[in-house]
Amino acid sequence: MYLTREQEKMLRGEYGWSTAKAMEIIIKVGEALGAEELVSIAHAHVSGISYSTIGKYGLEFIRDVALGGGRARVFTTVNPGCIDYSGFSKIIDNSLLEYQKLIDKSLGEMGFKLVYTCIPYFYRPPIPGEHLAWGESSAVIFANSIYGGFTNREGGPVALAASLTGFTYKAGLHLLENRVGRVEIKLHASVSLIPISTVGLWIGEKIKTTPYIRDLRGVPLEDVKNILASAAASGNHALVIIEGLTPRGTFKLELTDKVEIEAKMLEDYVGEECSGSSILGYLGCPHTSPRELLLVTRLVRKYGKPVKGKLLVTIPAEYVRIYRDLVLELRARGVDIAAGTCPVVSRFKEKFDCVLTNSGKALFYLKRIHGMRVKLAGVEEIVKKLSNL
Amino acid sequence: MSKNSLIYRGEVRAVIPGQCRGELVLVDSYISFFGEVSPDHGCLTTLENRCFSNKVLVFRGTRGSTVAPYIIYALRRSNTAPVCILVAEVEPMLIAGCVLAEIPLFVIKNYEELIRNIRDITSSVYLEVRGSELLLYKEL
Numbered sequence: 001m002y003l004t005r006e007q008e009k010m011l012r013g014e015y016g017w018s019t020a021k022a023m024e025i026i027i028k029v030g031e032a033l034g035a036e037e038l039v040s041i042a043h044a045h046v047s048g049i050s051y052s053t054i055g056k057y058g059l060e061f062i063r064d065v066a067l068g069g070g071r072a073r074v075f076t077t078v079n080p081g082c083i084d085y086s087g088f089s090k091i092i093d094n095s096l097l098e099y100q101k102l103i104d105k106s107l108g109e110m111g112f113k114l115v116y117t118c119i120p121y122f123y124r125p126p127i128p129g130e131h132l133a134w135g136e137s138s139a140v141i142f143a144n145s146i147y148g149g150f151t152n153r154e155g156g157p158v159a160l161a162a163s164l165t166g167f168t169y170k171a172g173l174h175l176l177e178n179r180v181g182r183v184e185i186k187l188h189a190s191v192s193l194i195p196i197s198t199v200g201l202w203i204g205e206k207i208k209t210t211p212y213i214r215d216l217r218g219v220p221l222e223d224v225k226n227i228l229a230s231a232a233a234s235g236n237h238a239l240v241i242i243e244g245l246t247p248r249g250t251f252k253l254e255l256t257d258k259v260e261i262e263a264k265m266l267e268d269y270v271g272e273e274c275s276g277s278s279i280l281g282y283l284g285c286p287h288t289s290p291r292e293l294l295l296v297t298r299l300v301r302k303y304g305k306p307v308k309g310k311l312l313v314t315i316p317a318e319y320v321r322i323y324r325d326l327v328l329e330l331r332a333r334g335v336d337i338a339a340g341t342c343p344v345v346s347r348f349k350e351k352f353d354c355v356l357t358n359s360g361k362a363l364f365y366l367k368r369i370h371g372m373r374v375k376l377a378g379v380e381e382i383v384k385k386l387s388n389l
Numbered sequence: 390m391s392k393n394s395l396i397y398r399g400e401v402r403a404v405i406p407g408q409c410r411g412e413l414v415l416v417d418s419y420i421s422f423f424g425e426v427s428p429d430h431g432c433l434t435t436l437e438n439r440c441f442s443n444k445v446l447v448f449r450g451t452r453g454s455t456v457a458p459y460i461i462y463a464l465r466r467s468n469t470a471p472v473c474i475l476v477a478e479v480e481p482m483l484i485a486g487c488v489l490a491e492i493p494l495f496v497i498k499n500y501e502e503l504i505r506n507i508r509d510i511t512s513s514v515y516l517e518v519r520g521s522e523l524l525l526y527k528e529l
Contacts, residue, residue, distance in 0.1 A: 025485065025488055025489070028405070028484075028488045029481055029488060032404045032405060032479075032484045032488075032494075033481060033484065047456060048455065048456040048458070048459045050456075053423060053454075053460075054456060054459040054460075054463070055428070055463055057459070057462055057463045057466040058462070058463065061459070061489075135455040136455055137454055137455050140455070152481045153455055153480065153481060153482055154455065154481060154482070154485070155455050155456075155457055155458035155459075155481065155485040155486060156455055156456055156458055156459055157458045157459065157462070157485055157489055158458070158482075158485045159455075172481060232453075233421070233452075233453050233454070234452065234453075235419070235452050236450060236451060236452045236453075236478075236480055364424075364453070365423075365424050365453075368421070368424035368434070369424050
């Protein structure tokens with residue numbers, strides 16, 4: 001692989017142990033993928049920072065890198081941790097606080113912006129064609145598909161390594177020639193009758209090349225976010241080209257296949273029946289946008305407090321300050337707010353019979369991680385079902 | 390026939406070269422290391438706890454969370470890692486995990502053919518990689 005003089009110095013250890021190790025990881029991954037050179041990045045987003053998911057060995061790795069002198073060379077944000085950073089939540093278990101704090105301390109020492117969110121584009125929306133090194137599968141697919149940013153699904157350690165060097169390998173989705181839509185997907189009108197996340201779960205499982213979706217006009221961006229996050233969870237998609245949304249010039253089309261998705265094809269992805277005395281309604285996977293937070297507030301005003309179960313909403317840590325009024329109103333109306341975390345990367349304090357959520361990604365992971373029964377529903381349906389109406 | 394009889398000869402591409410020899414654990418699907426693998430035990434939690442610790446793990450490819458490299462790294466640190474990994478499709482996340490955990494990684498050139506050849510075998514199957522050659526043996 002061709003390296004510049006600066007990159008060679010990094011690899012030789014002239015910038016310290018951590019930068020050398022980081023460069024070694026990037027070069028090895030790049031060489032395995034056939035990259036001929038590295039590319040400088042504008043923004044790294046580091047996933048895998050929750051103690052609940054990476055455990056003691058992940059903690060040790062991050063701590064070693066920070067102690068070895070690793071410092072961010074580009075703007076770097078971090079994914080959710082395993083504790084509620086607002087201290088408000090009665091549902092999220094904060095018992096791993098002591099360990100999470102050690103990870104957070106190391107991340108802070110490396111100069112990362114501690115946003116604790118899976119929607120880093122809220123802080124810095126990518127520019128079309130800009131090279132990024134993002135972890136967090138739902139953020140990667142959103143950056144590529146909606147903003148036209150160029151990033152692979154970097155594993156947590158690679159995004160970390162890219163932050164410390166300012167470079168990543170030039171392969172995969174960093175090259176326009178690999179951003180090619182092959183399968184045209186149309187949605188049949190009947191799909192509107194079924195929770196929209198199922199479309200993503202279906203695409204993730206059934207489509208193995210880059211999809212090109214038509215007819216998403218009129219679908220709110222929050223629903224598109226859910227489709228994308230679900231496709232990145234049940235499959236390995238990092239780019240879904242969407243007619244009218246994916247910026248021109250950031251993809252090519254060479255369509256060889258066509259499929260129309262109908263509601264009956266999605267029925268198996270809706271989840272299991274959700275009844276019982278202890279139901280959890282869950283919104284905010286990926287974290288809510290400001291518009292979603294406002295929508296939930298309006299719905300809770302309309303239908304009243306959740307009384308037939310609990311309602312959990314997960315948000316980026318900083319929303320507690322920026323949208324203080326909405327957060328306090330939701331809390332006053334009996335909604336549980338957890339900031340800078342989510343149930344996928346944390347633990348529950350109590351046991352629930354089942355979960356009702358609008359997120360296909362949450363369905364995919366809560367079943368696997370917590371062994372819970374999960375059912376998909378629309379946001380309004382969830383708020384209404386939990387109220388007295 | 391010897392104690393082990395050769396049942397298939399195929400081809401691989403080394404992504405991370407290294408020693409690869411041992412009992413085969415085949416999972417003919419895509420795996421999310423986060424949520425579907427227990428690093429403490431070296432087992433797949435979604436498939437009746439199929440364990441691959443110190444064996445050769447073969448599967449189609451990875452899916453899901455980008456936490457995967459940390460899970461693979463934890464497998465190594467917990468001494469529950471597979472001897473090597475062979476897949477039909479490779480992606481950056483899996484490579485990063487195997488680089489960190491120093492697990493040899495190979496791409497099988499004709500995965501479907503390999504699957505067809507071992508579909509009906511009920512006894513243990515052993516796999517060995519020699520250069521770019523993949524050899525499968527059946528225990529007699």
